[in-house]
Amino acid sequence: MAFQLLGYIIERRTGASFAKVVQERLLNPLRMNETTVFAPKNSTMGVIPVNETASGWSARTPGSEASTSMFSSIKDLAIAGQAILNSTLLSSSQTHRWLKPVSHTSNPKNSLGAPWIIYSGGEYPQTSMIDVYTILSNEGTNEGLYSSYVGLVPDYDIGYVILSADTVSPADLNVHADYMQVVLEGIIKTSINQAAQNFGGAYAASNLNSSITVKYDELPGLLIESFISNGTDFRETLANLVGVVNATDLSIRLYPNQLVQQHGSESKRAFRAVFQDKTELADAGTPTCVSWLDLDKFQYAGHGLDEFIFTLNPEGKAISLEIPALEVTLERKA
Known part of the structure; x- marks a missing residue:
């Protein structure tokens, strides 16, 4: 019902049929x-169980039009998913707002978006929490013999x-549990290796x-193992600011904040540092994420000491x- 109403709204706002709007604004630009x-006029490429009537093909x-009448292929839906993740038709800010929960449920691993059903995977604090944005179509209904399941991991x-x-009957495609348990575990391990290759190593200034x-x-x-600023062990400076007695107990980790800026063939990607005492209970033993309350708490020269910006080559x-606060740029060493 919700998608039917959305289709009517689109037609009212544009003065064109839903099918025409979809064709001109989505399918043609993305070459889907x-x-x-x-159903397409030519059914030779379609999978039609039983017959066209029983399967729902000819319904x-x-x-x-906006609810149960879209026919597509894995190839085209993959194109659509890539377009969403790459902000092909929307701005990055619009995409970021779209790929967010609008409501939570009684299950902490399930949230609702528009139109997403969001499943959270991962084993905090051992791994990152990972949200999978899914759209499940026609499961458990009597509107044909087809089902579809699309998932995005931003x-x-x-x-x-x-x-x-x-x-x-429509197949049960509720496979998100298997997907998160098996595939996401592999994705996390792969991402660790990629991050080590893309960001790991020594960085040093040429004149300091x-x-x-x-x-x-x-x-x-990302873990900062050593931090020297103009000949000074900056970990000790940060430990004094944060209130950590022993500087070796200060954990400094960098997290991407989704701010990316293109500079020709290169790009800049911003990270935020989180400073934590490794000897203390996580979040001081509370359900509150205490460490994130310290963002931008310590500033110098108008910049937060927790702001770090990587410049990436075309290969990422x-x-x-x-480090804007220290007014220094460190070159990555081979």
């Missing part, structure tokens, strides 16, 4: 040539598509005794690291 509203319910810029046709060593371990975020590998 295997997607149609209602044309009035007003259902944190890793990946997704999946499942299309099915059965001879008795300033350097940083970035590593990646099994925990979320870091070539330098800028």
